[in-house]
Amino acid sequence: MIWPLVKRDLRMLLFGGRRGGGAMLPLLFFLAIAMLYPFAVGPNAPLLAKTGGGVLWIAALLAAILPLDRLVLPDVELGLFDQLKLRGVTEEVVMAVRLFAHWLSFGPLLMLACFPAAALLNLDGETLRLLLLGLLAGTPGLAAVGLMIAALTAGLRAGAALSGLLLISLALPILIFGAGALERSDPATLGFSAAISLLLVAITPFAAGAAIRAGREG
Amino acid sequence: MQARLTASDLACRRGERLLFRGLSLKLSPGDVLHITGENGTGKTSLLRILAGLLSPYSGEVSHEGAIGMLDERPALDPDQPLGDALHFWQQVDGCADASEAASAMELDALLEVPVRYLSTGQRKRAAMARLLCQDAPIWLLDEPLSGLDDRSQARIAETLSAHAESGRIVVLASHQPIAVERLNVFTLAEYVV
Known part of the structure; x- marks a missing residue:
């Protein structure tokens, strides 16, 4: 019963369809920032190399906002969660599946996009390595925060704008430790980022599931 | 396992408004219940309470057998x-x-x-x-006939009859009359506060 749901979520989040975007939109957004940044600060290679990693972290955080409005709300409107509940699939399971699919649809792609982005920003190999490790540790947390917010704000007016603001605030610890690793090159910093991610991944199915249930009563 | 659906002393509150109270039902295999009532009397809410998707303000619902639901989505x-x-x-x-x-x-x-x-009608048939x-023994249907032409309405009525005849339960909320054997009409207005 779960495998069809995984396939459906992946198809929806990777290709989007009429819901718009799919995985390409955050990816292009991420690359667009990497391309625009050198134009904005000028072709100063040492400056780009020094600040580029941090810019890519902010780009990843902003890119994570883009899929939020189609992460939960369209399926609430479709009645999908109600139908699954009638079949005994709990909201927690549905949200755990969605978290997995959501991360797969943007985390690994952003990491791949780091290679051309690193070339554009003149990042050295060590910075790129730390950036990739940081994103590997941090993007599951970003996906989890995003899903939690999408479930909480589904059905709210101006939910999309609120989602962005909430994500920026709640993802701050991931950004601090993830991007902080670029400067300090300390495994503990990456470890903190991973620990925060792990905690968020663990609580998100329950928090998002409770939000879906509460939404029904509203 | 024989399908059963029982509700006792249900009350439903939406926002500050109490929609109905004191509502009890007991449905056995083969029963078809047609819930009628004006707009806003709580037909959809009642179906959602019976399905376990909405908590009643008071009262209890129990069922034996899986529930299948058809609504506007x-x-x-x-x-x-x-x-x-x-x-x-x-x-x-x-x-x-x-x-x-x-x-x-x-x-x-x-x-x-x-x-x-x-x-709209094709979507309704697709949902059907x-x-x-x-293959759920208990069907809860919210406006199953809306948007359907006469031929499709007759087909749905046949399907519901066949479902009930095979010893299962149908509960439908509809403004339109439906020709199904063993149909019991339940007027929600009697329980409206």
């Missing part, structure tokens, strides 16, 4: 061709052959058409095909 992906959208539920429900359910609802010619291009595939 077909739960079929709008971007997908109808056949694929039904196939998703076929996989979830472990239904052997979704095409039989699609044929029963005269949807064979529409299986390649994306769900978003279907008319999904319900047939689910």
Whole structure:
């Protein structure tokens, strides 16, 4: 019963369809920032190399906002969660599946996009390595925060704008430790980022599931 | 296992408004219950309470047998061709052959058409095909006839009759009369506060 749901979520989040975007939109957004940044600060290679990693972290955080409005709300409107509940699939399971699919649809792609982005920003190999490790540790947390917010704000007016603001605030610890690793090159910093991610991944199915249930009563 | 659906002393509150109270039901295999009432009396809320999707303000609901529900949301992906959208539920429900359910609802010619291009009536029939595939003994149907032409209405009525005759339960909320044998009409207005 779960495998069809995984396939459906992946198809929806990777290709989007009429819901718009799919995985390409955050990816292009991420690359667009990497391309625009050198134009904005000028072709100063040492400056780009020094600040580029941090810019890519902010780009990843902003890119994570883009899929939020189609992460939960369209399926609430479709009645999908109600139908699954009638079949005994709990909201927690549905949200755990969605978290997995959501991360797969943007985390690994952003990491791949780091290679051309690193070339554009003149990042050295060590910075790129730390950036990739940081994103590997941090993007599951970003996906989890995003899903939690999408479930909480589904059905709210101006939910999309609120989602962005909430994500920026709640993802701050991931950004601090993830991007902080670029400067300090300390495994503990990456470890903190991973620990925060792990905690968020663990609580998100329950928090998002409770939000879906509460939404029904509203 | 024989299907049963029991509700005792239900009350429903939406916001600050108490919609109905003191409502009890006991449905046995073969029962068909038609809930009638004006707009806003709580027909949809009652069905959602019976389905366990909404908590009653007071009272209890219990059931034996799986519940299948049809409401205004077909739960079929709008971007997908109808056949694929039904196939998703076929996989979830472990239904052997979704095409039989699609044929029963005269949807064979529409299986390649994306769900978003279907008319209201076609979507309703598609949702009915999904319900047939689910093979749940208790059906809760919210306005199953709205948007349907006469021929489709008759087909739905036949389907409901067949479901009840096979010893299962149908509860439907509708403004339209429906020709189903063993139909009990339940007027929600009697319980409205």
